[in-house]
Amino acid sequence: MGTALIYDEEMTRYKLLWVDPSCKIEVPERLIVSYEALVKSGLADRCVSVPVREATDADILLVHSEEYLQAVKTTPFMTLEEMQDFCAQYGDVYFHPNIYHCATLAAGAALQLVDSVMTGKVRNGMALVRPPGHHSMHNAASGFCIFNNVAIAAQYAKQKYGVKRVLIVDWDIHHGQGVQYCFEDDPSVLYFSWHRYEHQKFWPKLRESDFDSVGKEKGAGFNINLPWNKVDMQNSDYLSIFHHLLLPIAYEFCPDLVLVCAGFDSAIGDPEGEMCATPDIFAHLTHLLMNLAGGKLCAVLEGGYNLTSLAQSVCQTVQTLLGDPPPRPANLDGPCQSTVESLHCVRSTHRQYWSCLKHAADLPTFDVSTKDLSLDESLNSEESKEEHVWPEPPKRLTPAIRAALLLPDGITCPDGCYRQSVSECLDPLIVTKLKENILTDSEDDSNALSTLSSLIDLVEKMEKDEVCSGLALVHDVSKAMKCVVPHAASALKNRYNNVDLNYTYL
Ligand SMILES: [Zn+2]
Known part of the structure; x- marks a missing residue:
């Protein structure tokens, strides 16, 4: 407005x-x-x-x-x-x-x-x-x-x-x-x-x-x-x-x-x-x-x-x-x-x-x-009175996207929000990691893989200040946390506590 x-x-x-x-x-x-x-x-x-x-x-x-x-x-x-x-x-x-x-x-x-x-x-x-x-x-x-x-x-x-x-x-x-x-x-x-x-x-x-x-x-x-x-x-x-x-x-x-x-x-x-x-x-x-x-x-x-x-x-x-x-x-x-x-x-x-x-x-x-x-x-x-000297405030970035939403098919994205697309081409490195650490053999389905991979995409966009904050609707919140938190922690190093992600269990 x-x-x-x-x-x-x-x-x-x-x-x-x-x-x-x-x-x-x-x-x-x-x-x-x-x-x-x-x-x-x-x-x-x-x-x-x-x-x-x-x-x-x-x-x-x-x-x-x-x-x-x-x-x-x-x-x-x-x-x-x-x-x-x-x-x-x-x-x-x-x-x-x-x-x-x-x-x-x-x-x-x-x-x-x-x-x-x-x-x-x-x-x-x-x-x-x-x-x-x-x-x-x-x-x-x-x-x-x-x-x-x-x-x-x-x-x-x-x-x-x-x-x-x-x-x-x-x-x-x-x-x-x-x-x-x-x-x-x-x-x-x-x-x-x-x-x-x-x-x-x-x-x-x-x-x-x-x-x-x-x-x-x-x-x-x-x-x-x-x-x-x-x-x-x-x-x-x-x-x-x-x-x-x-x-x-x-x-x-x-x-x-x-x-x-x-x-x-x-x-x-x-x-x-x-x-x-x-x-x-x-x-x-x-x-x-x-x-x-x-x-x-x-x-x-x-x-x-x-x-x-x-x-x-x-x-x-x-x-x-x-x-x-x-x-x-x-x-x-x-x-x-x-x-x-x-x-x-x-x-x-x-x-x-x-x-x-x-x-x-x-x-x-x-x-x-x-x-x-x-x-x-x-x-x-x-x-x-002493003279104070202070550094110029650092330049503040303006993320192009205020709020990105990762939603399953069939759920409408509210006005004013950006729909984070579900990854189609999966990064083989990420897939291997997910299969090794997060997904058990029985859950090795392509839906879970693409959702978790998209979640990582979203975090990376936040890391690059392209997105301000995000909301993801996922099937298994504990797996999503296991997947994203270590990734964010390693990618953002000491900035991980700055990531503002909300996880909602669907
Ligand atoms: Zn005054």
């Missing part, structure tokens, strides 16, 4: 016009390098290109106040000094004469993506947008964000398509407090955010970003905050949070639509995040979310300030949305102690709301959120 890609060069046409160290990292090149990487890798060509549109006033008012919208609308007509004064009332955000226009396009792009996915034009997609959205609030800009693109998209999906349950996964390294405030009393929107927190020392330094902010009233249990209380988190830390926290809850919630606040400042090399997860981890995070909501997933760009890791991470995400298998994860050493502590706190706090967590252990007796207030401030100083 395809993957939508939404991008418009217009959103590169605003930038910081004065000196502000806290805003200098939010540059137009973020969008340019991301899009160029998608074009250069051939991924953009494989996507369905969907045009942006301007969000209407009514769209923006789904989340923001009339007063705030009218104020933002006046910014294109302000002098530089007036604009600086206007910015001063908010935190870490800048305005530009063209930013109102770009902000309506960014929100409109998220809505176009929701429309494309909800009408079935595509299965999933990504919107590359600036300005980002997840910090902006009902009545205020914040953290480079003007309008809350993803929050508007969630409200829009509920209103226009009657979507009952929306899951918002915010893997940006900052807490999307704007999204939390918007939905904290709304049980139809489950908001999950992990964020650098360091016991409330990291921006936006809010008490309500901690694990015990679970939502309010009817929305209690539908706001999940996972604080990272130290930097340098690795792929193992990210995966463990998905597997032990987000995914069990997400399955229980059973969303109709998944929206991702896709910020890549959580990737290695980012000056804001200072984490060590490599760009290929986003292939896995995306892949794990694609199993929810019938695959209806809309990723909307948020942060990401290291241009190299940003572009690589965007490519990993889009390639996975397109259906290519994720690369094999490397160096998974298990979560660190700080991650286990955060995980423990969130699971304990949420066990009263989610049956999948009902066996979670009690909260630790110490006060986790404040216990590290004596943290050495010098740890965060400029001098202590």
Whole structure:
């Protein structure tokens, strides 16, 4: 059904016009390098290109106040000094004469993506947008964000398509407090955010970003905050949070639509995040979310300030949305102690709301959120930051055949699958081996020989990345295993555990 890609060069046409160290990292090149990487890798060509549109006033008012919208609308007509004064009332955000226009396009792009996915034009997609959205609030800009693109998209999906349950996964390294405030009393929107927190020392330094902010009233249990209380988190830390926290809850919630606040400042090399997860981890995070909501997933760009890791991470995400298998994860050493502590706190706090967590252990007796207030401030100083170097993610192959089926005569191959033909010319070497090791004399019939030989063919195609995965219907599963497993083990050497074959006894 395809993957939508939404991008418009217009959103590169605003930038910081004065000196502000806290805003200098939010540059137009973020969008340019991301899009160029998608074009250069051939991924953009494989996507369905969907045009942006301007969000209407009514769209923006789904989340923001009339007063705030009218104020933002006046910014294109302000002098530089007036604009600086206007910015001063908010935190870490800048305005530009063209930013109102770009902000309506960014929100409109998220809505176009929701429309494309909800009408079935595509299965999933990504919107590359600036300005980002997840910090902006009902009545205020914040953290480079003007309008809350993803929050508007969630409200829009509920209103226009009657979507009952929306899951918002915010893997940006900052807490999307704007999204939390918007939905904290709304049980139809489950908001999950992990964020650098360091016991409330990291921006936006809010008490309500901690694990015990679970939502309010009817929305209690539908706001999940996972604080990272130290930097340098690795792929193992990210995966463990998905597997032990987000995914069990997400399955229980059973969303109709998944929206991702896709910020890549959580990737290695980012000056804001200072984490060590490599760009290929986003292939896995995306892949794990694609199993929810019938695959209806809309990723909307948020942060990401290291241009190299940003572009690589965007490519990993889009390639996975397109259906290519994720690369094999490397160096998974298990979560660190700080991650286990955060995980423990969130699971304990949420066990009263989610049956999948009902066996979670009690909260630790110490006060986790404040216990590290004596943290050495010098740890965060400029001098202590080390430059990270990481290899470019290896090129991911795209098998021409997604699913191959080896079926006996008379069974129809389902649409979208490839029928693996039954071997007619048998390789004499394989026949000898099969006769020697697998088939007894009494079973030496040509049917069994050709089926097992075809199975070996299928495994060889997988070895050459011509086929992604396969299903075989065989008469004797134990013989099929005896035949294929040693072959795969010797042919693929240490890759045999990568073979994804299902055997079904017929
Ligand atoms: Zn961020």
